[in-house]
Amino acid sequence: MFAQTNVQLYNQLIRDGCTAGDLTLIRRAYELAVPLFTGLYRPSGKTFMDHVVGTASIIHEVQGKPALTAAGLLHSAYSHGDFGFAGRVSSRVRSKRMAEAVGDEVETYVRMYDELSWSTRRARELQEQIDDMTPAWRDVVSLRVANELEDHLYGGTLYCYSAARHRQGLEKRRELLAGLALRLGLPALQHAVDRVFAECAGQAVVPELLQRVPRIKSYRLLPGSCRRSAWLYLYGMMKQLRHSAPRKNRIS
Amino acid sequence: MTTSIVPMGMCAQTSIQLFNQLQRDGYQAGQLRMIADAYFLAMRLFAGRVEVSGKSFLGHVTGTASILSAISAPAELVAAGLLHNVYCNGDFGDYRRKITPGRRKRIRNAIGETAEQYVYKFASRRWNEAGLRQTQTQLQDMPELDRHVVLLYVAEQLEKHLGLEVLYRGDHEQRCQYYRQNGPLLVDMAQQLGYPGLSRQLQEAIEKTLGSTVPEELRRRDDHRFSYLSIPESCRRKRMVPALLALPRRIRRQLRKHRGTSSMAALQKAE
Numbered sequence: 196m197f198a199q200t201n202v203q204l205y206n207q208l209i210r211d212g213c214t215a216g217d218l219t220l221i222r223r224a225y226e227l228a229v230p231l232f233t234g235l236y237r238p239s240g241k242t243f244m245d246h247v248v249g250t251a252s253i254i255h256e257v258q259g260k261p262a263l264t265a266a267g268l269l270h271s272a273y274s275h276g277d278f279g280f281a282g283r284v285s286s287r288v289r290s291k292r293m294a295e296a297v298g299d300e301v302e303t304y305v306r307m308y309d310e311l312s313w314s315t316r317r318a319r320e321l322q323e324q325i326d327d328m329t330p331a332w333r334d335v336v337s338l339r340v341a342n343e344l345e346d347h348l349y350g351g352t353l354y355c356y357s358a359a360r361h362r363q364g365l366e367k368r369r370e371l372l373a374g375l376a377l378r379l380g381l382p383a384l385q386h387a388v389d390r391v392f393a394e395c396a397g398q399a400v401v402p403e404l405l406q407r408v409p410r411i412k413s414y415r416l417l418p419g420s421c422r423r424s425a426w427l428y429l430y431g432m433m434k435q436l437r438h439s440a441p442r443k444n445r446i447s
Numbered sequence: 448m449t450t451s452i453v454p455m456g457m458c459a460q461t462s463i464q465l466f467n468q469l470q471r472d473g474y475q476a477g478q479l480r481m482i483a484d485a486y487f488l489a490m491r492l493f494a495g496r497v498e499v500s501g502k503s504f505l506g507h508v509t510g511t512a513s514i515l516s517a518i519s520a521p522a523e524l525v526a527a528g529l530l531h532n533v534y535c536n537g538d539f540g541d542y543r544r545k546i547t548p549g550r551r552k553r554i555r556n557a558i559g560e561t562a563e564q565y566v567y568k569f570a571s572r573r574w575n576e577a578g579l580r581q582t583q584t585q586l587q588d589m590p591e592l593d594r595h596v597v598l599l600y601v602a603e604q605l606e607k608h609l610g611l612e613v614l615y616r617g618d619h620e621q622r623c624q625y626y627r628q629n630g631p632l633l634v635d636m637a638q639q640l641g642y643p644g645l646s647r648q649l650q651e652a653i654e655k656t657l658g659s660t661v662p663e664e665l666r667r668r669d670d671h672r673f674s675y676l677s678i679p680e681s682c683r684r685k686r687m688v689p690a691l692l693a694l695p696r697r698i699r700r701q702l703r704k705h706r707g708t709s710s711m712a713a714l715q716k717a718e
Contacts, residue, residue: 209661222664348463
């Protein structure tokens with residue numbers, strides 16, 4: 196069973212005999228992830244924090260590398276994390292902040308994860324390129340597989356608005372991920388993929404429990420007290436646009 | 448009454464796990480819809496709220512609902528479990544912690560009259576040592592609704608002990624002290640409510656928490672004593688607002704304290 200909360204993940208790390216240094220690193224990664232992913236949800240309605248904890252738990256189970264586990268907690272920090280100023284923070288500042296909190300090794304993993312493009316076609320290409328990859332890139336690909344697997348834990352994708360589409364694509368996805376895990380030389384990950392997808396395929400979900408809003412990607416629900424500032428931000432943007440429009444007209 | 452309880456570590460912590468469990472536990476379609484509505488509202492009102500242990504607050508309320516579902520509680524109580532302390536910790540948009548007719552209406556519209564009554568009574572009751580002792584003595588004569596509210600509290604307390612969560616808090620020593628004092632009360636209340644399995648599991652969980660340790664490296668370093676709101680970085684400037692809103696209350700508290708000390712001094716002088 197994979198962890199879904201920090202408490203379960205910590206208990207897993209203790210059980211697996213992690214050293215004090217490893218525990219500190221992973222706690223620091225978690226503490227950095229909390230403000231970055233605050234109010235963020237997966238399309239299935241699960242909190243994003245539960246998703247990153249699940250990913251870290253899977254990657255810890257199959258790889259057992261503390262830096263990679265910490266990277267699992269922060270894997271989509273550069274694509275989904277809120278570093279402030281409504282996403283206008285430079286990548287240099289973000290990298291620096293990340294490296295200060297969790298060190299260069301974890302930061303490198305997270306940056307590489309962000310650089311790895313992902314689609315069905317790309318996943319097939321990756322299968323063929325795995326032998327030529329550096330160990331760090333292979334770790335990042337395994338993290339990507341763990342991320343995909345986490346979304347399917349306990350039939351997670353079947354609670355999305357577009358559950359029917361997800362159910363149709365289950366077998367194709369399983370083949371792809373199991374193939375990648377096999378090529379990476381991670382039989383434990385391959386077995387986990389087979390088991391989780393088999394559970395997912397056999398699961399029935401009543402329509403009353405499905406998400407009611409069609410969402411394809413993760414989304415952020417701002418705490419009620421902060422919502423006004425987002426409106427103010429939008430208002431500011433509109434004002435800027437209105438301000439710039441006549442000037443453009445004048446030039447033309 | 449059923450006594451089947453969630454095994455240690457099997458308590459749902461995510462919406463997905465909870466929804467799977469609810470289907471297994473045999474709730475009807477209408478009931479499932481109400482519980483899902485409660486979860487969707489909780490997503491909004493508890494967005495960004497974090498437990499002292501670092502766990503998301505939604506995880507805590509989901510766990511509470513999971514325990515209630517495992518003891519075959521009514522669907523209204525399970526839905527109330529997902530919103531049980533919304534009047535204290537829910538963010539309705541104005542940084543204030545109070546029960547207003549507008550807030551009650553919003554909750555009522557989402558989960559219905561009975562479930563809202565549970566949530567309201569949960570917030571109105573005192574859960575400190577004196578309150579718990581009073582509840583324990585009055586439990587047998589309480590109406591069904593109030594007994595369900597006490598059951599909700601017991602389930603909530605059990606959720607906090609599953610997986611040794613209390614030990615990962617920065618203030619774990621104070622919390623352990625609280626459970627040393629009040630643990631037997633909670634266990635007895637679960638027994639009186641007619642849930643011996645829940646009572647037994649709560650006792651085991653408290654004993655396990657009090658008898659275990661976790662590495663210092665994994666404990667929270669901050670001094671939070673209650674769940675807190677993790678504000679997104681892009682909204683940080685709004686932090687000024689709660690600070691300003693809290694200012695009059697702070698001044699009043701200081702004045703009261705000052706008046707208290709001056710009256711004490713006057714009394715001492717008179718003596």
